[in-house]
Amino acid sequence: MTRTAAIRTSLLSLACSAWLLVACSPAPTATPDAAAPDTASPQPDAAAGTGAPVGDEAGFVPLFDGATLTGWHLYRKPGAPVSGWSVVDGVLTRTAASGDLISDRAFGDFDLRFEWKISPGGNSGVFYRAAEDEEAAYWTGIEYQILDNERHPDGRNGPDRHAAAVYGMYAPDGARTVPVGEWNQGRIVARGAHVEHWLNGVKVAGYELWTPEWKARVAQTKFKDWPRYGMLPKGHIGLQDHGDEVSYRNIRIKEL
Template identity: 50%
Template sequence: MKALLLGLALAAGALGAAAQENTLTAAEKAAGWKLLFDGRTTDGWRGFKAPAPDPGWAVKDGTLGPDPKSSKDIITKETFGDFELAFDWKIAPKGNSGVMFRVVEEGDQTIFSGPEYQVLDNSRGEPPLERAGALYGLYAPSRDVTKPVGEFNRSRIVLRGGKGEHWLNGVKVVEYDLNSPEFKAKVAATKFKAWPQFARSPTGHIALQNHGDAVAYRNIKIRPLN
């Protein structure tokens, strides 16, 4: 009987822990956090230059992900300036994806305007500037702190006054200043120089990318810092 009661208690605890995904604690609500994904619907999101996400974006087991073969990027309906963004992600083996910010609907793709937090299985062997946690193509992560493929990673972007930080699994891996001469020089030396709107807007949408690989996102939440 004791063993049965212990098993029931553990099961209840596991269910309770699962129920906490895609929710806000009382402390988070008091601090100004808001959910961008409720774990059940795509409310709050739409397509890039489209009124709704394409049908490939689906909610499964409390996660949000694209159809790798057909989906286009999606963006938040709201725009944000300075913010703290938190999200969990897991990627398919050798997979690639990303989260963009301050996206505006100029050009044909979200990356034409929005700097990207790289989401990646680092075993793909990409160069440092394109590894998980990087500001894609511009600033490499200081080290690899990703979880094994199949496990969720916890990421955070903090952007205030143009100064950005990328965190991965509790470690700050990237720092930059969007307004600095260094940042502008890096942009001028890359493909981003072809897109005059890149990293220029003081506000914009958050975007989730489909790069042709299976990826799952959960616990997507934001705290405006304006």
């Protein structure tokens, strides 16, 4: 073989080897892009931002059935006809002078959720852990304040009188109500001595019962005249008749 032919043969052999190497090599494996979003990851639910985990309604039972006043009675008047409170289209409304409406059952540790709507210039409240053997529910029960902050005179008596306050005790921090006449979301969580008030998905107050700090606050208020105020580990839920129209709906509770 001539020198020229030998060179031509060697070059042809190298070319064939290179072609075989490329053809037989496995296809490159794709690597994840660190900057690319993980579309398979769960995305925030539209209901998130309400201050409570999505889907945490499990275990709640209606405290108001949306059709009748079953499970409720006027304070210190069990079995008596209830006037002044009406039920229309799933809404419970105080329409005339009658007295506070309280639950038949008493509750200790609970998560209470409800919606409320106040009339212009209106005032009401939700009592909890209230006894029924005193002159008034507020002698023992603590109050989640319901108020038209702008129009009712109590709105000018200090932030501890504003909507969602622990009435007369703790002002709500970061509370934002919707316009008067629209529905707000209220929530009260009581577990032993620890209590929280929520408004429209935001925790606006939290406190510890029966501590020296709590007792010192009570001593500076009208509640000092009622030694059982805030002292009961268990009691009734109450809806206050403060002389104004107020509506409630979707009242539900989970015992903890």
